Amino acid sequence: MAGLADLADDERCRILLGEVRTGLSAHSRALADTEAAALLSLRPGVGVRVATRPAAWVVSPDLTLGVHCPMPSRSGARRDGIGTILSRASLTGGRMVQATVHTGVVLGRSGAVDRRQPWAHHLARPGRVEVAGRLRADDLADGFLAAVPDGVPGPDLDLGAVCGRLLDQVQESPLLDQRLPFRAPRTRFRFALLPCDHGASGAAHVCRVSFVVEEEMVRVLRMSGSVADLVSVVGLCEDLALHDWLLTTVQRVVEGSRVRPSGGGRLPHQLRPVIDHLLHLWMPGARVADALLPVWAGVEQRSGISRQWENLVGWIRDQLALSLLADLGRGAG
Amino acid sequence: MILIATSDKGGTGRSVTGCNIALRCALQGSNVCYVDFDFGSPTAGAIFHVESAARGILGGQGMHSFLAGEAAAPVELDLWRHMDRAGLRPRPPGAGRLVLFPGDEGGGEFPVDEDMTDRCVRLLRRLAEEFDLVIVDLSAGRSYALQLVLEATVRPALRPVLARWLVFHRWTRQHIIAAAGLAYGDHGIVDTGAAKGHDRDHLRDSIRFVRTAVPDLDSEQFAGLVPTQAAWLQETDADLQRLAARRRIGRSVLLGSIPLDPVLQWREQLILESDVWTLRIANPQTGAALDELAKDVMDDDPWEGL
Numbered sequence: 232m233a234g235l236a237d238l239a240d241d242e243r244c245r246i247l248l249g250e251v252r253t254g255l256s257a258h259s260r261a262l263a264d265t266e267a268a269a270l271l272s273l274r275p276g277v278g279v280r281v282a283t284r285p286a287a288w289v290v291s292p293d294l295t296l297g298v299h300c301p302m303p304s305r306s307g308a309r310r311d312g313i314g315t316i317l318s319r320a321s322l323t324g325g326r327m328v329q330a331t332v333h334t335g336v337v338l339g340r341s342g343a344v345d346r347r348q349p350w351a352h353h354l355a356r357p358g359r360v361e362v363a364g365r366l367r368a369d370d371l372a373d374g375f376l377a378a379v380p381d382g383v384p385g386p387d388l389d390l391g392a393v394c395g396r397l398l399d400q401v402q403e404s405p406l407l408d409q410r411l412p413f414r415a416p417r418t419r420f421r422f423a424l425l426p427c428d429h430g431a432s433g434a435a436h437v438c439r440v441s442f443v444v445e446e447e448m449v450r451v452l453r454m455s456g457s458v459a460d461l462v463s464v465v466g467l468c469e470d471l472a473l474h475d476w477l478l479t480t481v482q483r484v485v486e487g488s489r490v491r492p493s494g495g496g497r498l499p500h501q502l503r504p505v506i507d508h509l510l511h512l513w514m515p516g517a518r519v520a521d522a523l524l525p526v527w528a529g530v531e532q533r534s535g536i537s538r539q540w541e542n543l544v545g546w547i548r549d550q551l552a553l554s555l556l557a558d559l560g561r562g563a564g
Numbered sequence: 565m566i567l568i569a570t571s572d573k574g575g576t577g578r579s580v581t582g583c584n585i586a587l588r589c590a591l592q593g594s595n596v597c598y599v600d601f602d603f604g605s606p607t608a609g610a611i612f613h614v615e616s617a618a619r620g621i622l623g624g625q626g627m628h629s630f631l632a633g634e635a636a637a638p639v640e641l642d643l644w645r646h647m648d649r650a651g652l653r654p655r656p657p658g659a660g661r662l663v664l665f666p667g668d669e670g671g672g673e674f675p676v677d678e679d680m681t682d683r684c685v686r687l688l689r690r691l692a693e694e695f696d697l698v699i700v701d702l703s704a705g706r707s708y709a710l711q712l713v714l715e716a717t718v719r720p721a722l723r724p725v726l727a728r729w730l731v732f733h734r735w736t737r738q739h740i741i742a743a744a745g746l747a748y749g750d751h752g753i754v755d756t757g758a759a760k761g762h763d764r765d766h767l768r769d770s771i772r773f774v775r776t777a778v779p780d781l782d783s784e785q786f787a788g789l790v791p792t793q794a795a796w797l798q799e800t801d802a803d804l805q806r807l808a809a810r811r812r813i814g815r816s817v818l819l820g821s822i823p824l825d826p827v828l829q830w831r832e833q834l835i836l837e838s839d840v841w842t843l844r845i846a847n848p849q850t851g852a853a854l855d856e857l858a859k860d861v862m863d864d865d866p867w868e869g870l
Contacts, residue, residue, distance in 0.1 A: 257693050392636045399686050402693060409689070409724035414595050414696045416661060447642065447661070487593045487658055501593075 246368050247424040247461045248375050249333030250390045251469050253476035254417040257402045259410040261325030261508070264289060270406050271320055286514045290321040295357045296393060297350070302336075302362055303374035303387040312336070312388055314353045314360035320401045324512040327473055330398035332390040333465050337361045338368060358461075360388070372423040376451050391419060412504040415480045420472035422452040424464050435459060435522040442471075442530045450475055454526065463520040470519050471530060477512060478540050481505055485543055502547055510547070513540055566692055566725060567861060568713055570702040570753075571732040572742035577776040578732040580832045581822055581857070582701050583611040587652075587834055588858035590662040594696040597640075597663040599688075601702050601709040603628050603674070606667025608701060611833050613649040614641060617666040626668035630687070631680050631712070638665050638687070651836055660696065673703065676712045684716040692725045697862065706751055714753070718761045728867060729753060729771040730819065735778040735804060744811035747771050769869045772819035774857065780823045780849060819866055820857040825850040 256262060262270065264281055271279045271291035282288045295315050302312040316334040323329070339362050348361070362371075374387070398417065427438055437456030444450055452471065458464050488499035515537060516527045531537055569582040583598060590596040600606040606626070609617025620626055621639060630638035643662040644655035655662075691698045702709045717727045731753075733743035746752050753771060758764040779786065781797055789797070808814045822828070827839060827846040835854060839846040860866045 254693065257689075389636065395637065395690075399690055403686065403689050403721040405720060409692075409721070411693060414694055416595065416694045487660070489658075 245424075245426040245457060246336040246338070246371065247333060247422075247464055248336060248372070248390065249331065249422050249465060249468060250394045251329055251331045251420040251422070251472040252391075252394045252398050252417050253327060253329045253420065253472050254398060254402070255411060255413075255415040255480070255508075256322060256326055256328045257407045257409050257411055259408050259412065262322060263325065266406065267322045267325060270401060270404055271322060273320065273400075282518070285517050286324050286512065288321065288323050288518065291319050293317045293319050293357070294397070295354075297353065298334075298360060298388060301387050302360075302366060302371060303377075304366060304370045305373035305377060306370050308366055308370060310339070310362050310364040310366045312360040312362045313348070315357050316360065316388075316390065316393065317358040318393055318397050320397055321469065323473055326508055326512065327476065328398065328401055329469055329473060330394045330401065331465060331469055332394040332397070333358065333461070334390070335359045335461050336371065338366055338371070339364050368425050372425055372453065376421055376423055376453060391421070394419075412508055413484075413501075415476075416448055416483075418448050418450060418472065418476045418479060420450045420452065420468065420475065422464075422468045423454070424458065424461070425453070425455045427455045427457045435463075437464075437523060437526050440526055440529050442534060444475075444534075448479075452530075458522070460520070463523060467519050467523045467526060470516065471527070474513065474515050474536060474540075477509060478536050478543070481509060481543055481547075482539075485546065499550065502550060506547065506551070510544060513544075565696065565862070566688060566698045566700060566717070566722075566727045567730060568700045568702060568727065569730045569732065570710060570746065571704050572746035573733070573739060574704045576704070576732040576734055576739065577822065577828065578704070579607055579701055580611050580828060581732060581774065581776060581854070582699050582730075583608060584835055584854045585858045585861055586662065586697070586699050587612075588854055589697050589862060590660045591656060592858065593658055593660050594862065595660040595694065596697045596699070597661070597665065597691055597695045598699045598701065599665040599691070600627055600667040601700050601713070602704075603667060603671045603707075603709060604703055606669075606671065607832075608664060609641075609666050612643055612647055612664055613652070613833060614643070614646045614664065614666075615648060616646075617641060617664070620667040620669035620671060622669050624668065626666050626671065628668040628671035628674075631683055632674065633679055633683065640665055647834075649834065649836075651838055652834075663695075673708050676708050676715065681712060681715045681719070684712055685719045685721050688716060689721050689725065692722075706746070706756075710753070711756065714757045714760050714762065718757070727770060728861070729767075730774055730861075731771060731813075732774045732776055733813075735775045735821075737804065737807060740804060740808050740811060740813065743773060744808075744813045747773075748812060770867070772817055772866065773813045774819050775821040777824045777829065778821045783823070783847070783849065785824075819860050820853060822853050822857070823847065823849045 264287055267289040268279045268281060271289055273291045273294060277292040280290045297315050299313045301309045316332055318332040320330045335358055435458045437454050439455040441453045484501050484505050488501045516524055519527055569578050571578040586596045586598045598608055600608045606620035625635045625639045627638050629635040641664045643664050716722055731743050731747050733739040748754055754764060754768050757767045825847050828850055835846050840848050840851040
């Protein structure tokens, strides 16, 4: 009987909320896998996961945090959520550091009498928040995804604050020397997966994807679909956030050097660290589950981030070639 | 790099000069943030032409509330979207980020505790990761804010981060004595820092001075003086130079001098190229001095050990 009840619960847990923050690791050089593993051993006794192909990727064990607070909503409906959220940190290419926080949300049934469950109930379901009272999925997602003006956190469930805190914790580790080759702003990538209107067709699918670059550093991804394995969606979001950060960061550096005269064909000095540390890290879709690759393709088609990236890399290589020619010319003269 | 701006007395133009340095560095392409640690009178918003934060912000999400543990994260204002001044919106091409962390309206001084230091370390380290230049504007004098920053910068997470100190003072006898006292005197920066575990020599070497409201005796302003006045001014200036040298705040540790300029004094706001060249209300020397200061703040040479 209990098993059946759980199954019914799982059926209803089709909303996923989360946030990824991405930045440059606070170290003078790329970390080796062993160093990265030590950095991300955030839970004693639980190992980190390491992958070396196609790019070095190390991810910490999941951390569980209990929450009991009002859920966000656009309508202002204040419904309490109780449960746990999961967070993890990862390092890609020894250089790009990410913190991710996510949770599945189970909405209360209308008419059902909500009964406060003991914590053991919630601890047995990591990464799931149960909402007491009626709240529509759209209302919840709209409230969660709404741009927070100027980073002012509200009293509601604030995954961003947890995310920022975890990234800080990793970045201030004594294993990092704090001598960054250049400064790069962190991006905040907020995402939500809502149940699909078309009903469950059995196979995992995602329809209706919208990706918006909101403020300078805030991105919002909203998806509808039905995916049994919510963690695979988190993986997709991490991958998108990673490449969006890479593109944003290189773009900023290139913009800065384009408006300044480079003088005699010399390579603008700002480009050097980008070439050293970032250009080789572009590997879109490397860790995205097959069922979700169409989402990548869809975002790609509309915002064209790979085309933009190729364009940027081409420009940087041209600058490199020009500076080489200029040097040769000076040598001959 | 973290640049800590302080002064012994009020009215030195510390904040207005600091904000102008921030703007100029950002215009030159650096990512800059300005953190208002002047808890008693957070005026950076007014200087940056942000009306909603003119005397700090309301709502308990400012720097003071964050450090006191009442807010999970402090408000950060993207100044390129908030500065209400023609020519500064939107972000000029090639400019870096420019972000203000405003104080709280009605905040005040408070004693420092361990948790507050932790929050301060975490914030400043994160900012040093994201920004080329982090300007921390302290209250005048031997404040709690000064204690807090000295305590924070000696912690392991911030120790590797380059921290530089700027002491602002006016070009008068009392101000020179006070500035030297704040840097090297009893309970001054070096003294307090050493007691908290800073290396005394290293800390002393990371302090530079900025003279403000300095009369430029060669400028047109003083062209109409009678000979006795001119002679007196020259002599007084020479006296002040000697006094500064005796107090160890002479030319070797001087980062810049900002000339006496009514626009800077009275408007207490940003000075733009248009103020100098189009409106012709600010003196070209003021603009040049601010540019020079912005360059020297980021440059390593003026900060070489003595």
